[in-house]
Structures are given as C-alpha cells and as structure tokens.
Amino acid sequence: MWVEKYRPKNLDDVIGYPSVVEKLRIWADNWEKGRPQKALLFSGRPGIGKTAIALALASEYNWEVLEMNASDIRDKKSIERIAGLASVSRTFSGNLRLLLFDEIDGLYAADRGGASAVLNIIKTAKCPVILTANNAWDRKIANLRPAVEIISFKKIHHSSIKKLLQKIVKKEGLNIPDTVISFIAENAEGDVRSAINDLESIAFSKHFDKEVLESIAKRNRQEDIFNAMKKILKEKNYFESISVVDELSEDPSMLMAWIEENIPAEYKRAEDLFRAFDILSRADLFFGRTLSRQDYSLWRYAITLMTAGVSYAKKEKYPGFTRYNFPKKISYLSASKKQRNILKSIALKVAKRCHLSSKKVILEYMPLIKVLAKKEAVKVAAQFELSDEELSYLGVKDSKKVVKEANALREEYIKKLVA
Numbered sequence: 447m448w449v450e451k452y453r454p455k456n457l458d459d460v461i462g463y464p465s466v467v468e469k470l471r472i473w474a475d476n477w478e479k480g481r482p483q484k485a486l487l488f489s490g491r492p493g494i495g496k497t498a499i500a501l502a503l504a505s506e507y508n509w510e511v512l513e514m515n516a517s518d519i520r521d522k523k524s525i526e527r528i529a530g531l532a533s534v535s536r537t538f539s540g541n542l543r544l545l546l547f548d549e550i551d552g553l554y555a556a557d558r559g560g561a562s563a564v565l566n567i568i569k570t571a572k573c574p575v576i577l578t579a580n581n582a583w584d585r586k587i588a589n590l591r592p593a594v595e596i597i598s599f600k601k602i603h604h605s606s607i608k609k610l611l612q613k614i615v616k617k618e619g620l621n622i623p624d625t626v627i628s629f630i631a632e633n634a635e636g637d638v639r640s641a642i643n644d645l646e647s648i649a650f651s652k653h654f655d656k657e658v659l660e661s662i663a664k665r666n667r668q669e670d671i672f673n674a675m676k677k678i679l680k681e682k683n684y685f686e687s688i689s690v691v692d693e694l695s696e697d698p699s700m701l702m703a704w705i706e707e708n709i710p711a712e713y714k715r716a717e718d719l720f721r722a723f724d725i726l727s728r729a730d731l732f733f734g735r736t737l738s739r740q741d742y743s744l745w746r747y748a749i750t751l752m753t754a755g756v757s758y759a760k761k762e763k764y765p766g767f768t769r770y771n772f773p774k775k776i777s778y779l780s781a782s783k784k785q786r787n788i789l790k791s792i793a794l795k796v797a798k799r800c801h802l803s804s805k806k807v808i809l810e811y812m813p814l815i816k817v818l819a820k821k822e823a824v825k826v827a828a829q830f831e832l833s834d835e836e837l838s839y840l841g842v843k844d845s846k847k848v849v850k851e852a853n854a855l856r857e858e859y860i861k862k863l864v865a
Contacts, residue, residue: 453501456506457503461602462607463599466599477574485593487594489580490598491601491636493638494637494639498638500546503576509543509574512545544575545571547577550577551584568593581689601636604631604632607638607641608631610642611627615645675705681757682760688750702729703773704770704773707773708768708770709723714764717761724759725751725756728751729751732747732751785839792832793805796830815840819840819841823842824855827848831856
C-alpha cells in the first residue's frame with residue numbers, strides 16, 4: 447500500500463502544515479529538555495494526516511510509540527496497564543515514550559469509565575501524550591478538552607497534494623500525465639490518503655481516460671454524502687449532525703436537496719415525517735432570508751435546523767439498512783440544464799433587440815417567437831443572430847442551412863446600408 451510506503455518519516459516530510467510542524471517541534475523540544483507540556487488533541491477530517499504526523503514526530507525524536515484506539519480504552523480495567531506506562535517518563539533505552547490515543551471521539555457514552563480514565567492519564571502522565579479526533583467538539587469527549595491543547599487540521603491545498611503525488615510518480619518510475627495528477631489532487635479535497643489511494647489504483651489499472659477519472663470523483667462524493675445522510679437520518683446526535691456541513695464539500699443547498707429526497711426513505715411514521723418536513727421548511731426560510739438580506743449570520747440557523755433539527759424530528763432511530771437516493775429534482779435540473787441555457791440565450795438576444803426583460807420574453811413572448819421561427823426562419827435567425835442550436839430548440843428544421851442563409855441576408859443588408 448502506497449499510503450504506508452509514503453507515510454512521512456519525519457516532520458520534514460509533512461506537507462501543508464508548516465506552522466503546525468513548527469509548533470510540534472517546540473512542544474517536543476520542551477519534553478526533551480524535561481519540561482512537561484500539555485497533551486495535544488489533533489482534530490480534523492479522516493485521511494487528513496493526523497495519525498501520520500504524530501508518528502512522524504515520534505520517529506524524528508526517536509520516541510517509542512504506544513498507540514491505542516477507542517476499543518483499547520473502553521473501561522478502567524483495560525487502561526490500568528497504560529496508566530502504569532504513562533507514569534514513567536522514559537523507556538529503558540533512555541528515550542521518551544509517546545502515548546497516542548487514536549480516534550478518541552470513538553468513545554461512546556456507554557463506555558463507562560473510558561473517557562474519565564483517559565483524562566486521569568493526561569493529567570498525571572510524565573511522557574508526551576497526543577490524541578486524535580475527527581471532531582474535537584464531540585460531547586463524548588467534552589471533559590477532555592480543558593486538559594488538552596487543540597490543534598486543528600484544515601484541508602490541505604491541492605497544490606501541496608499535487609507536489610507529493612508528483613514525487614511518488616517519480617519514485618515509482620511512472621509516466622502519468624500531469625493533468626491526471628492535478629485532477630486527483632483537486633478531487634481529493636484535502637484528503638491526502640484518498641489522493642494516494644486514487645493514484646495507486648490508476649497507476650495499476652494503467653487507464654487515464656476521462657471515464658476512469660470521473661468514476662473516482664463520483665465515488666468519493668457519494669461516499670461523503672451517504673455518510674452524511676446516515677449521520678442525520680439514522681442517528682440522533684446533535685454535534686455529529688451539524689458537523690457534516692464542515693466535512694462535506696457540497697453546497698448547503700445541495701445537502702438540503704439530499705435530505706429532502708431521503709426523509710421519506712428513512713422516516714416511516716407520519717408524525718416523524720410531518721416534524722421533519724416542517725423543520726426543513728423553516729431551514730429553507732432562513733436560507734431565503736440569508737440570500738435576500740445578504741445577512742450570513744442567519745446561515746447557522748438554517749444549517750442547524752436542516753441537520754440536527756431533522757435528526758431529532760424522529761422519536762426513535764429506525765433500524766436496518768436504508769438506500770439513499772440522489773435528489774430527483776437535481777437530476778431533472780441537470781438533465782434539462784442544456785435546454786434551459788439555450789432558452790436563456792434566446793431570451794437574452796430577443797430582449798436586447800426588443801428592449802424587454804429576458805424574463806418577460808420567456809413568460810410572454812416565447813410561444814410567438816416559436817411560431818414566427820417556423821414561418822420565417824431565415825428572417826428571425828438574421829434579426830436575432832440565432833445559432834443553429836437555438837433554431838433547433840425553436841423547432842426549425844435544417845437549422846444549419848437556415849443559419850447560412852441568415853448570415854447571407856445580414857451581409858446583404860449591411861452592404862445596402864454602406865452603399
């Protein structure tokens with residue numbers, strides 16, 4: 447796996463976070479000098495490099511790593527051995543030991559004692575401690591936040607990811623077009639792990655055509671949106687629900703369309719459906735007010751209502767698998783986009799000549815224009831400078847021939863004017 451092969455070996459290999467690297471070196475240097483530091487909580491979306499950076503730090507300073515995840519710390523008994531190791535500042539070799547609690551927000555409310563045991567270790571540890579979480583503001587780890595320093599990892603810019611991918615391609619001795627590398631880097635949307643995985647899959651398939659690239663883009667977007675639907679419609683967790691907006695690259699209006707489409711697929715009880723759509727309609731009102739007033743402080747109300755509000759509209763969770771569907775409304779708009787663009791183009795041309803608004807042309811004059819175009823195609827095409835595509839939309843047959851005749855008619859008219 448290239449993800450493991452090209453994992454950063456030290457902090458110099460880390461891309462996209464120069465200020466974080468500088469802060470980590472100061473933090474580690476203080477530990478090396480015998481000055482205990484506050485535990486660090488790395489927060490950011492999956493695949494962004496939180497664990498890899500922690501391991502790179504340990505590698506650079508020759509620290510031994512004791513790595514644990516939520517399944518290792520579900521109760522106090524299972525954590526006693528960790529507490530013993532944390533009470534010792536250095537290993538037998540004289541080097542420091544790093545305690546790495548990976549995905550600490552995976553602790554559930556039912557895991558009694560787990561979070562409190564971790565807190566005790568953080569407070570009493572004589573060695574460096576780093577925790578990672580997808581969401582530092584998850585209520586399950588609320589008691590840990592005062593005891594740690596939160597370092598947020600934002601999306602890595604695609605230019606930094608592209609440079610990394612180019613290095614990998616060079617080391618692997620591959621010949622992959624730069625346009626393909628750029629596409630993968632941009633499509634990853636800050637997820638380094640995803641970018642490397644996509645590069646590896648394309649390298650082994652040896653197919654760089656448009657269809658393969660589009661399938662990767664579509665797959666990644668679907669995985670994100672389906673996970674968002676699960677968090678909102680399957681679960682009842684306030685912080686998880688509202689966090690999907692930050693995790694997704696989708697526009698909030700697109701997310702609302704997905705929620706609207708899939709509420710009936712998940713919610714079966716009439717009262718749950720009523721509450722969910724009532725809340726979603728209120729969210730839509732806030733979206734409208736945000737745009738009409740240009741007051742983006744209202745944005746948060748719309749987002750909270752359409753995510754957490756819809757999530758809590760159900761009395762209880764629905765068990766079993768639910769198939770979520772792409773919004774039909776968006777599918778229709780996508781399918782008809784070309785036709786709508788042609789209509790808009792015709793309306794703008796007519797509006798300019800007739801001193802009307804394009805909206806008025808579409809609503810009131812378009813039926814008349816279609817009739818005129820069929821009867822006097824050449825004259826209409828010449829008057830409004832319509833393309834063959836626009837004439838076809840108006841129902842004109844042999845539109846390319848009509849365009850040629852219209853161009854000739856315009857030239858003849860211009861010559862008469864000049865003469």
